[in-house]
Amino acid sequence: MEATINDTLKEHNLRTTGCREEVLQTFLAREKALSHGDLEGSLKERFDRVTIYRTLKTFLEKGIIHKVLDDEGTRYALCKERCTEDNHHHDHVHFKCNACGETNCLENLHVPAVQLPAGYRAQEINLLIQGLCADCTKN
């Protein structure tokens, strides 16, 4: 586990630092989209908020995480498929539960093809589905 984290950082030409390790660790452990606030909650005793912001920014640029569209605030999630700086994959489907508030990537789902009006060219497609997740429909 520790090895995987360091490997991931090395692969993206990033120095191994405490903050980067712990942020990456948190993403791996929580398995959902996280906001800066979420991370600050568990890391603020050890790292400055600015450092966490910069870590997120760096991870974004390197393609380790991606932004998750949301109607309230910014969240980030791990890029499961191998994204690099040049080679991003550009389809994202996210599901946000209106009950528990969690947002997840739906990795298996593909964004359906959309017929754009003449002259339009698509570069990135984001689909956000809001509703009730499997856990919350049980209750």
Added chain:
Amino acid sequence: MEATINDTLKEHNLRTTGCREEVLQTFLAREKALSHGDLEGSLKERFDRVTIYRTLKTFLEKGIIHKVLDDEGTRYALCKERCTEDNHHHDHVHFKCNACGETNCLENLHVPAVQLPAGYRAQEINLLIQGLCADCTKN
């Protein structure tokens, strides 16, 4: 035109005030998704920023406008179809141009059906397509 604006406000049980008239007017004239900042730009001499925020909030609640998902900041657009407090329509397709930065509703497009994992229930679907708009592919 003036009549339409007042009618719209009355239909939603809102008092006719200067700020509401001008905000609505701006949405009708600009025909694209607007941020609070956009509105403040043209209205700040006449109305307080807080009033503009509250106007947007009120319009949201009444179903006159809806939030437009965006990777940077919050934008709003008119609900073309008749949304009311109880009867919203829940599919939105928006296109954001990476060149000119404008975001528009693609009213004609329908969100394609998506097969959710077992137990998931969809309530609202937002599709954001980023790329180049018809105007910007010309150049």
Added chain:
DNA sequence: AGTCTTTTGCAACGCTGTTGCATTATTATC
């Protein structure tokens, strides 16, 4: 015109995200 209710403006505040700079840590090299 008078009353009731809603809206507005103002001040203040918290949260998010950024920047500059001096200090500290990481990495590669010797």
Added chain:
DNA sequence: GATAATAATGCAACAGCGTTGCAAAAGACT
């Protein structure tokens, strides 16, 4: 294992977004 170069961190400060409380002003209705 020490050293030098480079990168990351912490701190202070700041700008922008969005909200709240409250007193004053405006809208709606009789």
